[in-house]
Amino acid sequence: xxxxxxxxxxxxxxxxxxxxxxxxxxxxxxxxxxxxxxxxxxxxxxxxxxxxxxxxxxxxxxxxxxxxxxxxxxxxxxxxxxxxxxxxxxxxxxxxxxxxxxxxxxxxxxxxxxxxxxx
Amino acid sequence: xxxxxxxxxxxxxxxxxxxxxxxxxxxxxxxxxxxxxxxxxxxxxxxxxxxxxxxxxxxxxxxxxxxxxxxxxxxxxxxxxxxxxxxxxxxxxxxxxxxxxxxxxxxxxxxxx
Numbered sequence: 293x294x295x296x297x298x299x300x301x302x303x304x305x306x307x308x309x310x311x312x313x314x315x316x317x318x319x320x321x322x323x324x325x326x327x328x329x330x331x332x333x334x335x336x337x338x339x340x341x342x343x344x345x346x347x348x349x350x351x352x353x354x355x356x357x358x359x360x361x362x363x364x365x366x367x368x369x370x371x372x373x374x375x376x377x378x379x380x381x382x383x384x385x386x387x388x389x390x391x392x393x394x395x396x397x398x399x400x401x402x403x404x405x406x407x408x409x410x411x
Numbered sequence: 412x413x414x415x416x417x418x419x420x421x422x423x424x425x426x427x428x429x430x431x432x433x434x435x436x437x438x439x440x441x442x443x444x445x446x447x448x449x450x451x452x453x454x455x456x457x458x459x460x461x462x463x464x465x466x467x468x469x470x471x472x473x474x475x476x477x478x479x480x481x482x483x484x485x486x487x488x489x490x491x492x493x494x495x496x497x498x499x500x501x502x503x504x505x506x507x508x509x510x511x512x513x514x515x516x517x518x519x520x521x522x523x524x
Contacts, residue, residue: 335502
């Protein structure tokens with residue numbers, strides 16, 4: 293079974309702190325994604341990566357950055373945490389069966405999520 | 412901009428009942444549609460993936476259909492069980508941005524014994 297592992301289940305940080313959320317997948321997937329999930333707003337895409345060192349902005353990239361130095365690891369960075377970044381963060385990955393710019397055609401596998409509270 | 416709507420927002424049924432969850436989307440130019448299950452406080456599990464060229468997919472007691480032209484998908488759950496209680500989300504892949512899935516808000520399903 294595919295395993296997507298997020299480093300922390302719960303995290304509490306203070307405003308202004310730099311926060312790192314780590315995600316590791318063990319199935320050699322090319323695509324990796326970071327979402328946040330908020331009540332009433334659903335899941336929103338923050339960033340995604342379709343290859344090592346490649347990244348693309350999603351719908352809400354402001355206040356976030358990402359790093360993908362190795363294929364299996366995709367990190368989300370909150371440069372200066374703010375209270376409005378309190379949320380459930382979900383990492384996901386998928387296999388790329390076509391060319392680089394082909395649309396995604398494979399199932400998306402999610403980690404268990406990190407509930408981040410910024411005080 | 413793609414919008415995905417799921418109806419109903421919540422559903423409570425007795426065990427053993429067959430049920431249908433609905434998903435509609437505004438832009439029919441999609442590549443595929445996925446149905447997910449999410450247990451409270453957990454991540455999402457992909458249940459079924461329907462490519463735009465397909466009409467339906469089945470897995471065990473689950474059957475998902477896709478009518479791209481009308482912008483609709485349904486998830487049919489046969490002989491529901493208490494273990495099916497969860498939030499069910501649909502998501503469509505499409506548009507000009509690679510990798511972008513648009514999610515619905517989900518249907519909260521409760522199956523009571």
